[in-house]
């Protein structure tokens with residue numbers, strides 16, 4: 001949200017910015033879903049709904065979880081919130097006591113650690129890097145668990161890295177969790193439909209159903225159906241947890257927007273071609289962006305398996321000097337240099353818990369991707385690298 005505000009302010013000042021910070025599909029909500037929302041308004045769906053969400057939507061979500069994810073939930077075990085973010089926030093509010101630990105594998109979506117801290121919890125960041133495909137490995141999880149651990153938050157496909165856990169990797173994580181019955185797991189599956197190449201999205205709970213009594217599945221309409229502004233997300237879990245979340249919603253937002261809930265039913269029960277089309281579009285952009293970035297000296301990335309972000313290493317640029325004589329000493333400096341000199345906005349890896357990287361979103365047109373990468377290449381050409389000495393070249 002901060003990156004978006006920065007780009008907006010630069011544009012307001014008259015700058016033309018190529019925006020690689022975008023965290024949402026760049027195309028509109030499919031027309032049949034928009035029509036369902038408009039029809040809902042015209043039909044008088046303009047009032048409060050029950051705090052857990054309208055019955056048809058909870059039923060549609062339970063059916064979706066069964067059909068697409070192999071998960072058995074009753075509609076009563078589903079809670080609808082104002083976005084997945086809102087569901088995660090309230091799940092943490094409902095469960096965390098002061099000092100409770102929440103394991104957040106890094107790189108992570110920026111909101112997790114802050115939401116944990118807001119509720120008096122302690123985010124326990126478990127680092128990972130390219131060597132494990134930016135994924136949490138079972139040994140690292142095992143070591144991070146203490147008697148105070150309340151939750152593990154697992155996000156696959158991942159924002160910011162696009163990492164997608166395989167069934168074998170999830171099973172191995174599930175086995176660790178089975179050995180620690182006090183640890184709950186939250187699976188954020190909001191990018192599930194955006195997976196590329198041979199990658200497949202699998203739900204941890206479909207593989208390790210024994211965890212269902214201490215798990216919350218989180219998902220939403222924002223990414224798959226290009227509905228970020230409608231603010232509909234959901235969670236499914238054990239009844240007591242769902243009831244606690246609903247209780248909090250009833251005293252804060254009361255309910256999600258009635259017309260948006262009706263539109264969400266149409267999104268889930270209507271034709272799914274729009275999701276397949278979006279996936280295909282993103283895959284072509286992913287291929288183009290990763291190929292172009294890898295041609296730029298100093299930038300290195302692997303094509304992500306999922307989501308719509310490339311998480312590229314810019315370690316090769318740190319230490320260089322700009323034409324204005326400033327030294328780039330971190331990924332934040334590189335990000336600022338790209339914004340100022342190339343007019344290309346991105347987000348520093350440090351914000352996601354892994355410095356020396358940038359997150360570059362490909363939720364934008366191919367022309368923008370090509371123009372942005374060309375501008376980055378030109379900006380890098382203008383940098384001065386200190387000559388490589390004998391020692392450093394052997395280091």
Ligand SMILES: Cc1ncc(COP(=O)(O)O)c(C=O)c1O
Nearest residue numbers: 023083084085109159220222233
């Ligand atoms: C990993 C992850 N989870 C959840 C969300 C929140 O989505 P929603 O719009 O449903 O609140 C986002 C949005 O960027 C995200 O990247």
